[in-house]
Amino acid sequence: MFSIAIRFIRYDVAKSFGALAGIIISVFLIGQQAGVFIFLTDAMRSIVDNNKGYIWVTDETTTNANQLSPLDVRKGYEISSLPGVERAYPVVVAAVGAKFANGTTGGLSLIGSEAPAFVGGPWRLYTAKNEDMIPDGALITDYYDSKAQGNLKPGDYFEVNGKKVYNAGLTRGARSFGGGLLGFTTIERARYLGNVPTTQVSFYLVKPKKGVAESSVIQQINQSINGVRAWNADELSQTTVKTVLATNGIAASFGSLIGFAIISGLVIIGLTLYSAAIDRIKDYGTLKAIGATNGYVTRLILTQALLFAILGFIIGRLLVEGFRIGIAKSGTLFYFPGWFEYALFAITLIISLGGCVFAIRRINSLEPATVFRG
Template identity: 45%
Template sequence: MLRTAWKFLFYDKANSLGALLGIVVSTFLIGQQISVFNFITDGIGKIVTTAPGYIWVLDNKTQNINDLHPLDVRIQYQIASLPGVQKVYPVYITNGYVQYEGGDKESVKLIGVEPPDYAGAPAGFFAGTHQDLLPDGGISVDLYEERVFPITDLGATFEINGKRAYVAAQTKGVRGFARAFSYTTIDRARWFANGSPYEATVFLVKAAPGASPAQVRDAINDNAFGVRAWLEGELRRTSVIFYLKHSSIVLAIGTMVVFAFISGIAIVGLTLYSSAIDHLRDYGTMKAIGATNGYIRKLIYTQALLFGVPGFAIGQLLIRLFRTAMERQGVLVSFTLEFQLAFFGLICLIALLGAAFASRRVIRLEPAAVFRF
């Protein structure tokens, strides 16, 4: 059957190329849009994923890591007294405005962490160290945030909220969805924001060895007033869902994915249908000599898969080129193996649905009709 299906494709190159193009276009459009979606959702929860291994404690009204409210720092002592808690780290997250000499103001999210542990900051920097943040004005910048930080060289100076700052460390790819991230010490973040030294916006809780993070979370929620504790995955997921509910991201990207899916089915279906019409005599002859409808259907499905697989491969190559180009702009996206397998299954489904549409004309063909051609 495979050899027969290949012959049909080889002797009908125009229709075969058309169907192949439909698969390639569908693969690329779906992969491109999902890449953008993954980048957006990754940026929404980037603060959380950059500092894994903690229980996150926010005010009890917050459903989103990017919308925080001040907390009294004395709450950390109440949390630290609870069973299962090894240590509590205050973090101060606030918004600011960056301005270079002669430039426009750009927004930035300042993340102030407490020395000497620097909990809440990346485990390491692309250039510089955590200790480099200690001198007055020292902050980190991301190499890909050239729109906000036109000069990212170590030692470059600028202003944040009208106060002098300089590049003390560099990150690479640590970017938020709406704002650039800059890490500094907690006292300096308060200073830039004119905040109170008795305030924090987040407490990071390290569970004691052997303690269940879920049980520690529940203990905090049961005993600490005015705050809510989250596991890392819960907070990231809730933040992403909050943004998706209150924006048109899902509608915009989902519409394009559905369009690519339907377009792929239409292109493949119409192309195979045209090919089936052109080969009615051949299919009729096969049915006249004993081929069943099941065999004919499998033959057409095999043809669909024969250009579905290479079409997916070519589409993946184009997606790789797209992602490489975007990585130069700091848009870093990766796909898991599970997603790739599901994506391949989706493309095969497009090819098979198109083949199902085309096979209907051949299935209705009577074997005796071949003598009327």
């Protein structure tokens, strides 16, 4: 069976290449779009996912960690007074404008956290340490944002809202969604640079006392303090992504592109294999004339499709990996979860095997006697 399938594939190299190319293109487009979608959803929940291990306390209306309403600092005192709470760490997020030495301007989302623990940021430290934010004017920026920030290097000075600061070090791959580039500093400096009142914070990260269940503290906060909502980090992460996807067309856009890749793959494979089957109809008729059953012929065509699927998946997946590595150099970082590899291969099989349905139906309807007609 396998050797015969190879012979049929080699019979018309051009059509075989066309079928293979259709699968490769579909795999690449699906992987490419899925990868960018994974990057965007990771960015949506980045601030939450990089601050797990704490209870999040936000304004009661918040369902998106990228859009935070200010909290009164007195809420922090109330939280800290609860019996199950060890400490509540305040974090300030401030949107600011930056101007760099070469004249480049841009937006910056400053995340200010409290020394010396600096709970809430920074994360993915590269050339910097937390304590590098302590000196006057110190900010930590991201390695991948250097080009957008006028080729900013560690030690370089620039302006934030007209105030002089300097780049104290780098993170690598700290991303945000919809809030500009990220910068990290102390909570006092974030307030100063972002003109945030000393009476306000963006959210609290709460650490329960040892031996106290997180769910118990969340319940205490939600039942006893008005105007706030306590979240498990995983729950807020998922809610953030759902809220963002529900309020824009990202999911529909990527979903339609992936759907188009699948449909186009099915059409290309279907037309190519059907055309190839018609070209070799006498060969199939000969097989049936010497005793081959419809089941045998079906398996023969499916074997060809399976070979196309396996080879197309390998080549397409290698191209996707090349794409992933290539755009990672600009800071678009993503990694495919294990289940995605299986799902992508399953889709490849569906495209390839589904595309040969018309060819199978045409050959199965073939009468062996047609081989002997002039």
